[in-house]
Amino acid sequence: xxxxxxxxxxxxxxxxxxxxxxxAACGGSDPGGSTGGNDTNDxxxxxxxxxxxxxDNDATAEDTVSDATDDAAExxxxxxxExxxxxTADDAxExxxxEVVEDIVEEVAEDAAEDxxxxxxxxxxxxxxxxxxxxxxxxxxxxxxxxxxxxxxxDTGEANxxxxxxxxxxxxxxxxxxxCDGFLMLGDNIYDDGPEENEDSEFTEKIDLPYAxxxxxxxxxxxxxxxxxxxxxxxxLGNHDLGSLGVDSSKVSYYVDYGSDRDWFYFPSESYELQxxxxxxxxLNTSPMAYxxxxxxxxxxxxxxxxxxxxxIWTVSFGHxxxxxxxxxxxxxxxxxxxxxxxxxxxxxAGFQDFVEDHICDxxxxxxxxxxxxxxWITGIEExxxxxxxxxxxxxxxxxxxxxxxxxxxxxxxxxxxxxENEDIEGFMIMSFYRDRVEAEFTNKDGVRExxxxxxx
Numbered sequence: 452x453x454x455x456x457x458x459x460x461x462x463x464x465x466x467x468x469x470x471x472x473x474x475a476a477c478g479g480s481d482p483g484g485s486t487g488g489n490d491t492n493d494x495x496x497x498x499x500x501x502x503x504x505x506x507d508n509d510a511t512a513e514d515t516v517s518d519a520t521d522d523a524a525e526x527x528x529x530x531x532x533e534x535x536x537x538x539t540a541d542d543a544x545e546x547x548x549x550e551v552v553e554d555i556v557e558e559v560a561e562d563a564a565e566d567x568x569x570x571x572x573x574x575x576x577x578x579x580x581x582x583x584x585x586x587x588x589x590x591x592x593x594x595x596x597x598x599x600x601x602x603x604x605x606d607t608g609e610a611n612x613x614x615x616x617x618x619x620x621x622x623x624x625x626x627x628x629x630x631c632d633g634f635l636m637l638g639d640n641i642y643d644d645g646p647e648e649n650e651d652s653e654f655t656e657k658i659d660l661p662y663a664x665x666x667x668x669x670x671x672x673x674x675x676x677x678x679x680x681x682x683x684x685x686x687x688l689g690n691h692d693l694g695s696l697g698v699d700s701s702k703v704s705y706y707v708d709y710g711s712d713r714d715w716f717y718f719p720s721e722s723y724e725l726q727x728x729x730x731x732x733x734x735l736n737t738s739p740m741a742y743x744x745x746x747x748x749x750x751x752x753x754x755x756x757x758x759x760x761x762x763x764i765w766t767v768s769f770g771h772x773x774x775x776x777x778x779x780x781x782x783x784x785x786x787x788x789x790x791x792x793x794x795x796x797x798x799x800x801a802g803f804q805d806f807v808e809d810h811i812c813d814x815x816x817x818x819x820x821x822x823x824x825x826x827x828w829i830t831g832i833e834e835x836x837x838x839x840x841x842x843x844x845x846x847x848x849x850x851x852x853x854x855x856x857x858x859x860x861x862x863x864x865x866x867x868x869x870x871x872e873n874e875d876i877e878g879f880m881i882m883s884f885y886r887d888r889v890e891a892e893f894t895n896k897d898g899v900r901e902x903x904x905x906x907x908x
Contacts, residue, residue: 460703474669496856538862595726595729597885600628602665604680604879605689605771606823607856608657614857615878617897618661622877623685624894627884629743632670632727634662634682636854637821638689638771645692647806649708658684658716685725686710686718687734687772688741689821697738722750724757730884731763733815735770737803741783744795744802751810758814764908765884767817772800776852777872778823781865783807812846816906817889819880825861826893828904831868847905853880871902 477608602621607614625631628859641653665682672743686706690697703721717725721736758766774783783800784791791799811818829850855877862874871893878895892903 452885468871477660506811510824513572515757516700529568551759559759569824588597597726598629598776599730599884600625600631601730601882601884602631602634602879602881603637603769603819603851604853604856604857606639606824606854607636608639608641608653608691609857610657610661611857612826613896614657614661614814615880617856618665620898621881622657622665623898624881624900625665625756626670628881631665631881632667634665634684634744635732635767635769635819636684636686636857637769637819639691639854640686640689640819642691644695645702646709649705651705656711665675681715683715683717685732685734686716687770688721688736688738690738693738696742700739703736711712714835722747722753726761726763727877729764729886731761731766733757733766733768735768737770737772739802740806741786741800742798746802747806751806754810765817765885765889767819767882768811768815769819772803772822773819773850773852774804774811774821774822774849775829775865775867776823777827777829777862777865777869778825778852778854778874779863779864780823780861782867785865788865808846812848815848817849817850817851817882819853819882821856823852823862824854824859825852825872825874826870827852827862827867828870828891828893828902830870842864851880853893855879870904873901 471694497813522595530593602625604617604621607617621631621634636658641651641657646653662682662684666677666686667678667682668679671677671679688703688706692706693699693702695888700721706718707720710718723731723734725734736747740747754768770784776782780786781788783802784793784798785806786798789799791801793801796803829852855873856879857877859874859877862872873893873895876895876897878893878901880891880893884888887908889906891906892900
């Protein structure tokens with residue numbers, strides 16, 4: 452069956468006009484390319500015809516040429532009409548798209564006028580995260596990393612059954628979540644006085660062996676061998692790593708040397724920074740500031756350099772001593788519940804309090820630590836609080852204590868508001884960093900998830 456194309460009256464008029472123009476253009480020529488009476492057949496002989504037959508043939512030829520010309524002209528005209536229609540449709544789509552964009556811009560402007568500055572900032576951050584992910588796909592041709600997941604715990608260096616149980620539970624939970632990328636070790640890695648040399652057997656007993664089965668990345672399919680590489684440990688030092696008083700800086704070199712030929716043990720210096728995809732880590736040596744009230748210009752510059760120049764979405768500082776804690780050691784500036792009154796009294800943490808307030812508060816997203824052997828997600832930080840109340844919110848940096856990697860100790864209550872805290876059982880924290888949020892959870896050595904929360908970008 453033959454299907455004919457139909458046109459609107461306007462299109463029909465255009466077709467007729469274009470066809471007439473095409474016919475007029477072809478009217479004075481012999482489209483067949485005739486050579487008059489000198490036609491020859493395939494054998495090269497002359498074709499003889501009578502005058503009457505010749506006239507009929509000429510008329511037939513003229514009709515055929517005319518029909519062919521009309522058909523060709525009509526085809527050309529139809530093609531032109533189709534092109535015009537397509538261009539018109541494209542213009543219409545562009546006009547509609549332009550109007551939609553204008554409407555969206557107006558709505559965004561109205562919403563922005565109604566939103567608070569914090570809401571606007573959050574929207575911009577989320578849009579930036581999406582744009583960054585899109586750019587990564589376009590630039591590299593591969594999907595960007597969606598999550599950076601880290602185990603976070605300290606006060607682990609006992610080589611006891613609880614340390615091994617916590618390690619096993621952490622690996623199990625990582626597998627359930629789809630894999631972890633590293634382990635932030637928050638100090639007191641070798642009780643009681645730290646190593647005596649760079650190949651001290653205590654490195655093996657209290658760090659190497661307890662975490663030998665931690666594996667990086669997604670677990671294998673059921674029935675497949677586990678060929679994952681060993682999970683990297685990002686190390687910070689605690690007071691028990693630095694001698695009986697916690698200030699023997701000569702022991703730092705033992706950790707540096709131990710890690711120099713072990714790619715899973717990352718400790719290039721007593722403080723350092725490292726970017727993992729869109730998460731920037733800052734490891735601190737807190738003992739000199741906490742115990743000797745020393746200021747650390749080098750560590751202050753380290754933080755400033757990261758905060759001012761990183762392209763990471765999240766910044767995480769980690770060390771051993773708490774800025775705020777409801778545990779026995781308590782709040783910096785009044786460790787052990789003894790207020791320093793702002794005086795440089797050794798071991799009360801006034802130097803570290805000043806450091807955090809000057810260089811971490813409102814600049815770094817998280818500060819995670821150990822020292823107190825329990826787990827706390829702190830929500831309220833009051834200036835000058837220290838258990839005495841009063842004061843304004845000091846900073847919006849999130850403070851977390853995760854110091855129950857091998858043992859526990861009672862909470863004392865130091866006036867800090869918490870979303871959750873636990874002193875009863877050893878355990879760990881896992882932080883899952885996405886581009887627009889962080890999902891954090893505490894899990895105990897028995898594999899029971901006890902608390903979870905989400906921090907939006």
